[in-house]
Amino acid sequence: MLRIERHDDVTRLHFSTWRSRRAGYSVSCFAVRGMVVDAAFDDAGPELLGWIRANKPEGVIVTHAHDDHGGNAELLARSGVPMWMAPDTETLLGTPQVRGWHRTWAWGGMPLLHTPFKRFEPRGLEIIDARGHSPDHYVVWDPQTETVFAADLFLGVKVRVAHPVHREDVRQQIGSVRKIAALKPKRVFDAHRGLLKDGIALLHAKADWMEETVGAIDQRIDEGWDDAAIAKNVLGNETLFTYVTFFDWSRANFVASVRKTHGARSASR
Ligand SMILES: [Zn+2]
Known part of the structure; x- marks a missing residue:
């Protein structure tokens, strides 16, 4: 299902399917200045392509x-739609990834990017490493x-779960949230929540909460606690969501990410 929402110069393309809605998931692409930010999920492909054919944007920017x-x-590449993506994103899109069944259920497949695609330069928009x-x-x-089209930078103020450490770096995330908040954006569009009300305050609140939480975890690591005990003490019990996703998203991952960069933090002090 595609729902269109207009915000002056920005059009929100809000995609969901009955399955993603049952899991509480949806995602948005945003059209701005004749370009589209993000390419949604596999099951939304026909609707996204239909919108692109009707509206003819210059190209699609893939944030991650x-x-x-x-x-x-891959669908856009095969359809001749120009894209911009960072080299690391391009590499990842061409490499098979381990995906939890809940993602396949909610989003559909993950066709690998193997078709050479037309590239375009997003003039008038800046891409910021976050x-x-x-x-x-x-x-x-x-x-x-x-x-700012913030992709998955925000998601929520208190996101107590994280992906496995090779994919998510909680400490680095704090720096990215602070960096984008420092731009003092007048509008913040989140890929899952749409236009945020008072986006700057929410970004600061997120960075503050994360910093405080990471500080509490660092302290317990110094005191010799193990990850499971820290996760329970600082972040609370794992929820059903963690078990349903087979630990793809978990509080233990959040702690593990903090532990992974704990040494670097001590060395830099
Ligand atoms: Zn993401």
Whole structure:
């Protein structure tokens, strides 16, 4: 299902399927300045392509290689739609990834990007490195309207779960959230929540909460606690969601990510 929402110069393309809605998932692409930010998930492919054929944007910017943002990269490549993506995103989209069944259920497949595609330069928009959520996470900045298309930078203030450590770096994420908040964006569009009300305050609240939480975890690591005990003490019990996703998203992953960079933190002090 595609729902269109207009915000002056920005059009939100809000995609979901009955299966993704049952899991509480949906994702949005945003059309701005004749370009589209993100390529949604596999099952949304026909609707996305239909919209692109009708509206003829100059190209599609893929913010990162997750299946709900780059899930149609191969379809767009085969359909001759120009794309911009960072080299690391391109590499990841061409490499098979381990995906939890809940992602396949909600989003559909993850066709690998193997077709050479037309490239375009997103003129008038800036791409900003905002890694942490994934090793290849970028956000899109419109300097004229001071608008940020934040992809998965925000998601929520208190996101207590993280992906496994090889894919998510919680400490790096704090720096990225602070960096984007420092731009003082007038509008923040989140890929899952749409236009955020008071986006700057939410970004600061997120960075503050994360910093405080990471600080509490660092302290317990110094005291010799193990990951499971820290996760329970600082973040609370794992929820059903963690078990349903077979630990793809878990509080233990959050702690593990903090532990992985704990040494570097001590060395830099
Ligand atoms: Zn993501």
